Amino acid sequence: MATPPVVERPAAAARRWGSRAISVFTAVATRLVAIGLLAAGWELFPRLGLADATFLPPLSEVLVAWWQLAASGELTAHLQASLLRSLGGFGLAIVIAIPLGLVIGWYAPIANLLNPLLEVFRNTAALALLPVFVLILGLGETSKVAIILYACSWPILLNTVSGVRTVDPLLIKSARSLGLGPVRLFQKVVLPAAVPTIFTGIRLAGAYSILILIAAEMVGAKAGLGYLINYAQYNFAVPDMYAGIITISAIGLLVNQLLVHLERRFSTWRTQ
Incomplete structure (x- = not known):
């Protein structure tokens, strides 16, 4: 019963x-x-x-200045310009760096070929190359997106390579003993095991996309949060300057929380 x-x-x-x-x-x-x-x-x-x-100035004055910027639409215009640049460079970095990192981490001959170049460029600060990007690509949007792409690519690329190379060898041996070929082995074992490390790189890149953007917008930009902060400083509008800084901090926090949520969605197989 x-x-x-x-x-x-x-x-x-x-x-x-x-x-x-x-x-x-x-x-x-x-x-x-x-x-x-x-x-x-x-x-x-x-x-x-x-x-x-x-x-x-007291926080209350900064919040009043933030509200005035938001109500006038000025903050929205600067925020939109910054987000388009940041998301453009960040998205391109994900599309380019993750496949390249998977290839470098999985195929030793390609890794041996590219490692010298990686060691040279990974140790070159993105902001140090900002004048080079400006000279080659000009002061327009292309140089700003390109410098964000460069800065974001390295944490994603290096963490992807590390994630592939540090997969537990016992998992790989067990999968091969079950008859999985190279493609299925990579798809079913290596890639899922590397996801947490890859997302660590993506989260770091998300922070870099905001930090590098602000520096880039202080050079030759006519809109954006970096421009707003720089303009407010030169005109001694200190509350407006801090309002821009608070907005940047809030964006960084939201981006990080969104990436944490996505990491959990893509890593549901792990034991929490």
């Missing part, structure tokens, strides 16, 4: 969901403590005279 299913009582279910809600609230509150302390210090220090309000 089949055993009847166990039905959870409403009181027990309520306690379980209540406990889970408390755990989530506690985790979120703990993460917000540091941000709250920073915001409180930013607001109080200038007002108490512990910091020069001319160069570090």
Whole structure:
């Protein structure tokens, strides 16, 4: 005779969901403590005279300036320009660097051929090459997207190569003993095992795409968050400058959280 299913009582279910809600609230509150302390210090220090309000205005003034920029549409225009450049270079880096990294990591002859070039360029800072990109490609959008592409390619490429090369040899031997050919072995064993390391490189590249963009927009740009910060500094609009910095920080945080979510989606096979 089949055993009847166990039905959870409403009181027990309520306690379980209540406990889970408390755990989530506690985790979120703990993460917000540091941000709250920073915001409180930013607001109080200038007002108490512990910091020069001319160069570090209270947070409330910065937020008012941010709202005015947003309401006028100026912030939206700069944000759109920056996102188009950043996502363009970042997307091209993913499309180019991941396949190239998989090939280099999987085929030793190609790795031996390209390693000398990789060692030369991986140790050259992207910002050091910014004048070269400007001289060759001009001050337009092409040079900005190209420098972001260059900067983002290296963490993705190197982590992809590392991910392929550090796959557990026992997994590969077991798959070969089961009769998997090279293509199926790479598809079913090597690539899934390398996904976490690849996403580490993608997350690093996501941060680089924002940082390098800001520096590139300070040279010859007419729009973008980097231009906004530079323009506000020269015109001594300090609250506007900090408003641009806060916007950049928020974008970086959102991009990182999105990539973490995508990593979890693509790595559901792993034991959490």
